[in-house]
Each structure stands twice: as structure tokens, then as C-alpha cells.
Amino acid sequence: MNLLNIFKNRKSLMCPLLNNNLHFTSRDTLEPCCSANIGPALIDALSEKDSIKNFIKLKKYYIKMFKAGKIPSECTNCVHITNYIKQKDFRINKITLNHYTQCNCACIYCTQGNRTFEKIKEDENKPILYDVLKFINELYDNNLIDTKNLYIDFQGGNISCLKNHEEIINTFLKRGVGTIYIPTNNIIYMPVIEKLLASKKGELCTALDSGCSETYLKIKQVDMFDRSVNNLKKYIEKAGNDSIIIKYIIVYGYNDNMNEITKFMNLMISIGIKIIVIDIDYRDIIDKSFTIPKHYYDIVQYVKKTCIEHNMDFGMPPYTKSVLNKGFSIK
16 A cells, blocks of 8 residues: 555654654664665765764754655655654654674574674774764764663674674763663673663563574574573573563474474573563565464464463564464565
């Protein structure tokens, strides 16, 4: 359905993501969101002397454009466009940090194309597209951050491969933040994450995807199962288990069996994990011919039942839940 037709008779529109979100990308742009529609570029050269002024100018321009009932071409058919509602606070309350792609494992389902140790070495000499930290500080300096409600989402490669990750995290903690979400393979123990978890302002999410080192190696393509599990134990010992999320991505033909999921759940119970999230290999979700196998539902039900029995929280991404409810991938 064409959203341009839906909104053609409405005079004023808005995009809540444009209003309050910001996405640092691995492309040479700064964008308002991290959705299927990338949105208009708010800055395409952050090295410019007055980049923060250009950012403010462009953001105001597109907000006025929506209010006038016009939709930027980059936003055509985006589901986030809504009718205009008067809004007082246009400060940023969500930042997605997606400007780095390096990783120290090579998950078979990775959308980044299996970034490996070798790839990290190749990327080390590439020029930095952004001075991300400088721009973040400028946002704070210009009162463009909602410090109380700010949600930070690290969604690039693995954070341990981001050279100035500690400085970035400490800047958010010092200058004001609500929650910092860090997905990581957990291969390297990071004191700054321990600090973050202890401060109750952080969430750590690890996709372990297995209950033993053999399956882990097949999926992650690195032999780091024991190290990842031991790091989880250490975080729990130092900072508690309230904000540690363990994900199990079901990968067809690898870990989609009761033997593996049973080993996984037993391990999570033994080390004190309290939050479990089940997901599905994204390659299957986008495959038009893929139909959800019956045994996937058996795995999900087993995990739900086990979580209830052991007072653990069970979760599932909304998109994945929709796929399971329909029985096939969503296009």
C-alpha cells in the first residue's frame, strides 16, 4: 500500500524518528533513524567546521517539510509516518551507534558478511568517517540531548573492536543517559561494561545460540564458547544478573533440536541468567520460501515452560513473534 496515497489529503504529517532519533552509520552520512527507510541525510560531511549548525538546520527543514504535508523521497512508504501532533521537545532520546563493522567472530547468520579478525586488521587503516565522540559532545553542548530518557543502542560490529568504546560510554554516563544497550559476543571481558551494569544504566545482550562448544564453533566459527560463558559468570559476580540478556537464535540444521536447547537452558539456569530471548535466523525470516518448521514451536514452548519453572523472563522480538504467529516469513 502506498503511504503517499494514504496521506495525500492530509495537510500536516510528522515522523517521530526524525524528531527524536539519530543514527550514526557506517556510510558517509548521519541519518535520523535505523529503519527500512534510511531517511534523509542530516549530515554528509561531519568533518565540516559547522557540522552541528548544519545538522540543526537540516533537521528543522525536514520537520517543517513533513508539517507542510510533504514527504522526502527517502521516506516514501515508511510505516513510521503519522499525522501531525504538536510536539514541544525535539531533543534526541535515542542514538543508534552503527558506525563500526569490525567483529572478532564470524557468525554464519551475520548481516555484516562475517567480519573476522582478518577483516579487523584490514579495516584498521581505513579513514574514520565520523568523529562520533566530538559530535556527541556537541549535541550535549547545544542542549540537543534528552539526558533523562536517552537510550543508546550499539548496533555495529562487536563493541570490543571499537577502539574508543570506553570513552564513548563514559561520556554518556558523565553527561547524562537513561540506558545503554550493548549487544556483544562477550568474547572479551570489558571493565567498562561491568561498570555500566553495576550503575544500573546498562543492558548486555549476548547471542550464545548453543549449549556446548561444538555447536558454538559451528555457528560462530570461533572456538570461544568457554570464554564467553566464563565472562558471563564474571559479570554476574561483579554486577548482578538483572540486566544481562542471553539470546538463542534458532539456526536451521545447527541448533534447532531439543538436545541443544536443553543443554543451553540447563547452562543458563546453572550460571544464574534471568532473561532469555528466542529469535530466528534472519536469513530465514527474509526467505520467501521458508515455512516455520513445527519443531521450532516445540523449542519455543520448551523455553517458555522452563523460564516459568525457574522464575526467568522470556522474550522474543516483535517481528519474530509475528513470523511465528503466521507460520511463514513476512515481506
